[in-house]
Amino acid sequence: MTVRIMLVDDQVLLRTGFRMVLAAQPDMDVVAEAADGAEALERLRTTTVDVVLMDIRMPNVDGVEATRRICEEGQGGPGDPKVLILTTFDLDEYAFAALKAGASGFLLKDVPPGELLAAIRSVHSGDAVVAPSTTKRLIDQFSPMLPSSGPEPTSKEIQRLTEREREVLVLISQGLSNGEIAAKLVLSEATVKTHVGRILTKLEVRDRVQAVVLAYESGLVRAGGAG
Numbered sequence: 713m714t715v716r717i718m719l720v721d722d723q724v725l726l727r728t729g730f731r732m733v734l735a736a737q738p739d740m741d742v743v744a745e746a747a748d749g750a751e752a753l754e755r756l757r758t759t760t761v762d763v764v765l766m767d768i769r770m771p772n773v774d775g776v777e778a779t780r781r782i783c784e785e786g787q788g789g790p791g792d793p794k795v796l797i798l799t800t801f802d803l804d805e806y807a808f809a810a811l812k813a814g815a816s817g818f819l820l821k822d823v824p825p826g827e828l829l830a831a832i833r834s835v836h837s838g839d840a841v842v843a844p845s846t847t848k849r850l851i852d853q854f855s856p857m858l859p860s861s862g863p864e865p866t867s868k869e870i871q872r873l874t875e876r877e878r879e880v881l882v883l884i885s886q887g888l889s890n891g892e893i894a895a896k897l898v899l900s901e902a903t904v905k906t907h908v909g910r911i912l913t914k915l916e917v918r919d920r921v922q923a924v925v926l927a928y929e930s931g932l933v934r935a936g937g938a939g
Contacts, residue, residue: 715836716760718744720752720778721767721798726821730765733825740832749778756782761793763835768799768810776809783814794835798823811921839919867930872914878932880907885924885933 717734719727719742727745734740744759746752750773752764764782768775779795797810797818810818816835819828873881883893890908894901908920917923927933 713739715740715832716743716762717741717832718746718752718755718759718761718764718793720746720749720764720770720775722747722770723767726767730828733828734832737829740829749773749775749781752778753781756793763832764793764795765832766795766797766810766815768797776813779810779815780813794838796831796835808925812925814918814922816919817921867926867932869915869926870930870932873911877907877911877914880904881911881923881927882933884908884911884920885927 717740719730721727721730724747731742731745734742743761744755746755748770749766752766753773755761756764766775766779775797779797782793782795795810795815797815798821799818800821816839817831819831823831870878879897880893883896888896890901890904893899894904897904911923912919915923915926917926924933
């Protein structure tokens with residue numbers, strides 16, 4: 713199956729470089745390009761796209777707003793475009809907002825080509841591409857942007873979770889993989905995977921990234937420490 717990709721960046725040279733890398737892959741096809749978020753939204757009305765590589769800082773409509781509109785219009789269905797944020801700076805203040813807006817993850821623009829290709833394939837298959845540890849570091853950095861919470865999680869979605877599911881979510885937010893969670897809780901990795909799937913369903917989120925964002929927003933997990 714060919715992954716149909718749209719490149720969204722206001723720098724032509726960067727788009728050209730990414731297109732050259734992607735064009736060399738037998739399972740990838742760059743079907744559209746755009747110089748800003750407004751043009752990207754327009755192209756999506758007439759072009760079927762699987763993965764959008766989205767810059768953050770662009771004129772007119774920036775990457776955060778474009779991501780929000782794409783995810784709202786798509787409603788998160790399996791055939792909807794997935795957004796992968798590409799940012800120049802690891803400390804980009806908009807990266808957290810993009811994750812909240814529905815992006816499936818983010819990478820730095822200087823990412824090695826192999827990692828970029830693997831990330832695109834992961835996003836296309838429905839996975840998040842931000843490593844849990846990277847997600848935690850990002851949210852720790854931007855925790856002042858999050859609303860303060862009381863001692864108990866206030867989110868009604870969080871309250872749907874069982875005690876074990878909350879425990880698993882806290883460990884996901886600490887940057888642990890399924891295998892590491894399994895070892896810590898003395899469970900099989902398959903059982904942890906089942907718990908993760910139930911967490912995503914109950915929280916009504918598409919991937920681990922969105923689950924971690926909600927865990928921080930609700931107060932289940934706090935920046936700099938466990939829940």
